[in-house]
Amino acid sequence: MTTNLDADGGQLQPLRKAMLRWPAVPVWAPLLLLVAASILMRHLVAANTDVSWLLIAGERWLDGQRLYSEIMETNPPMAVLVYVPAILIARGIGVPAELVLEVLLFMAIASSLAVSMLMLRDSAALAPRQRWPLALVTFGILAVLPAQCFGQREHIAVIELVPVLAVLALRIHRETPPLWASAVAGAGLGLALCFKPHFALAMLCVLGVVAVHLRSARLLLAPENLIAALLVSLYSLCTLLLFPEFFSDMWPVLRDVYSIGMPLPTMMTKPAIPLYVLTLVATLLLKRSSGVTPTLMLLLSASAAFLMVYLLQRKGWPYHSYPMLAFALVGFFYAVTAAPSVQAGAPARRGLATWVVCAALLVPALVWFNRALDARFLQPAIARLGIAHPTIMVVSGDPGIPHPLTRAVGGVWASREQCLLASSYEEFARDSGADAHVLARLDPYTERERRWLADDIRRSRPSIVLVDNLTGDWGQWLHASPELDRLMQSYRRTETVQDIDIYVREPE
Numbered sequence: 001m002t003t004n005l006d007a008d009g010g011q012l013q014p015l016r017k018a019m020l021r022w023p024a025v026p027v028w029a030p031l032l033l034l035v036a037a038s039i040l041m042r043h044l045v046a047a048n049t050d051v052s053w054l055l056i057a058g059e060r061w062l063d064g065q066r067l068y069s070e071i072m073e074t075n076p077p078m079a080v081l082v083y084v085p086a087i088l089i090a091r092g093i094g095v096p097a098e099l100v101l102e103v104l105l106f107m108a109i110a111s112s113l114a115v116s117m118l119m120l121r122d123s124a125a126l127a128p129r130q131r132w133p134l135a136l137v138t139f140g141i142l143a144v145l146p147a148q149c150f151g152q153r154e155h156i157a158v159i160e161l162v163p164v165l166a167v168l169a170l171r172i173h174r175e176t177p178p179l180w181a182s183a184v185a186g187a188g189l190g191l192a193l194c195f196k197p198h199f200a201l202a203m204l205c206v207l208g209v210v211a212v213h214l215r216s217a218r219l220l221l222a223p224e225n226l227i228a229a230l231l232v233s234l235y236s237l238c239t240l241l242l243f244p245e246f247f248s249d250m251w252p253v254l255r256d257v258y259s260i261g262m263p264l265p266t267m268m269t270k271p272a273i274p275l276y277v278l279t280l281v282a283t284l285l286l287k288r289s290s291g292v293t294p295t296l297m298l299l300l301s302a303s304a305a306f307l308m309v310y311l312l313q314r315k316g317w318p319y320h321s322y323p324m325l326a327f328a329l330v331g332f333f334y335a336v337t338a339a340p341s342v343q344a345g346a347p348a349r350r351g352l353a354t355w356v357v358c359a360a361l362l363v364p365a366l367v368w369f370n371r372a373l374d375a376r377f378l379q380p381a382i383a384r385l386g387i388a389h390p391t392i393m394v395v396s397g398d399p400g401i402p403h404p405l406t407r408a409v410g411g412v413w414a415s416r417e418q419c420l421l422a423s424s425y426e427e428f429a430r431d432s433g434a435d436a437h438v439l440a441r442l443d444p445y446t447e448r449e450r451r452w453l454a455d456d457i458r459r460s461r462p463s464i465v466l467v468d469n470l471t472g473d474w475g476q477w478l479h480a481s482p483e484l485d486r487l488m489q490s491y492r493r494t495e496t497v498q499d500i501d502i503y504v505r506e507p508e
Contacts, residue, residue: 030136042102042150046374051151051318052404053418055097068245072417072452074258077243078194078217078235079153091402098149098407101151105159109142112159112188116166125169125295130337137333145362149319149353153195153398158326160188160215164203165302165327167224172210172294179223186227193228194234194235198312202305202323209301213294256441260434261314263466271368272321275361276307279328282357286335295339299331301320318369324367342441374401378466381497382409385504387463393423393456395478396468397424414460415453420474422449427472450481455488465491472500 057071057080065071071128073080076242087175093100120126126134142162146155158461167185170177170287177185191202211219219225239246267273287296306324313320336354382390382405392411394402399419406413429438456463465488468474491503 001019001149018059029138029460034136034140034144037140038106041144041147045148045370046372046376047098047404047408048148048151048319049372049400050153050418052098052100052407053399053402054080055407055463056403058087062087067243068250070416072250072421074250074254075153075195075196075422076246077239077258078298079206079320082153082156089296098404102406105151105156106143108156108159109139113139113142115181115184116163119163119166119177120169123170123173123175125173125175127338127340131339134330134334137337138330139500141329145326145329145366145369146319146322147366149322149369152322153270154319154322157192157195158323160192161203161302161323162174162188164189164192166225168206168298169295171219171222172181172213172298174214177224182223183227186224187231187490187506189224190228190231190235193232197253198309200232201312202302203304205305205308210298213297223286227390244275253422253445257422257445260425260429260438262316263314263432267311267314267316270321271364272310272316272318272325275365276303276321276324276328276369278360279325280330282361282436283332283335286332287338290338296331296334296338299327299334299456303328303331318371322369329361329365330377331359338383346447373398373471375401375405375500376408378405378497378500378502379409381502382464382494385464387504390464391460391462392464392466393453393460393462394419394466394468395453395474396420396466396471396481397427397474398468401466401468401471411464414462415456417449417452419452420449422446423477424472450484454481454483454487457484461505465503465505467501467503468499469501475501 054073057067060071061067061080062084067073067077067080071080083097083101085105086104087097090097113135117131142155142159146152149155159443162483163181169182170181189203193203207219207225211217224290256321280303283296283300284292288291292300303324303326306327310324315319333495336358388410390409390411391414392402392406392409393414396402396419402413402415402419405411422442426439426442426446428440467478478488488503490506492506493501494504495502
């Protein structure tokens, strides 16, 4: 990229001489800043709720407990297995699993981007002047933007899918990727699809768009797709043979309980939707004069496909929207790096306007991905109890209360569930005006959950029980059960912090 440094009458000559003397400084400085920002982000935001729980589930599975019978997790086994390498390494070197997981994810981000840029090195899919700026921006989107969603399955899936999009960018420009690139892309695609069936639907849509553009269905039989299909088939077979309880015990819960979600009008009011629309509009405005290139069409197709997945899941959680917004933002910055505003002689005000739009998109997205219940305010109260490695039980339908709090205080989680899932869905259904048929369908699951909670209290004899009256009236729910009410007579309420009652087991 050429820059008109003499446009100011020579006032930038000293800066030009400095850049020529230390050419590595302007190139690597943004990357170092992004790395520092990503590390700082990990210390500023709370650990992710689901990641913390899935680390507990992985540790229990490694210790011999059965997934879906002794460990109740609603997702397919890959949701737990993906964290097992971090747990094993952490046990081997004696450090927290969270730290190992963060290091592994940073390594995965760097590897994914390096491999993708290598694939596109000599391709028409990405102009030479775009490669380094777009790589930097993508690093920021993968390492900084996720905020509290860092390490979620959607986050990991996007990291795995970046090489897939690089290979598809080659193919959409009628370029043949090398076999090693197809192998890497196929492995990433296969692993990403193992997280959720919804991801397969999204990627099929993306492949369909590329096939239509090329006017050839042969793309579906490309090596990377065959590799991915093989991995997903092997994973499905292993799930059937090694985790049969997922189908026998968990599938009815997914069908009758977890399938309850928000209506579409409510989903459309979530911040993810206007953020997506604004990003799409800004991207198209940037390309209104030159038109949408095949690479940009690929990125926008991926974001639109994952928008569909976000709406289909009907939960409205920030991490569900991460793939659609991540790919949309990569598409926006692809348009920015290709726009005339970054070329020689462009008016300064146009560049300033671009930066303003960038900030207007990234800052709200960062706030959205950091939206979560942070229960760290309970740590001082638990510390005051003076119990080393307490066994903790939380009566709540919000998983943000017990996780990552339990691991943060060095505690042991006492329940087989992440939270009171069925009861929380029943409360949501009642508040949403669900009909009697839906509520009757939920009754057996909520009653079973009460029995499970009573069994877990008797078995684990937790030293601390937290009763959440902050996100719902769980104290009333608890005492509505004579059995649970009787078990709680062995506990004494010591303190209430922000409507969360802290109970400690009385000495016997």
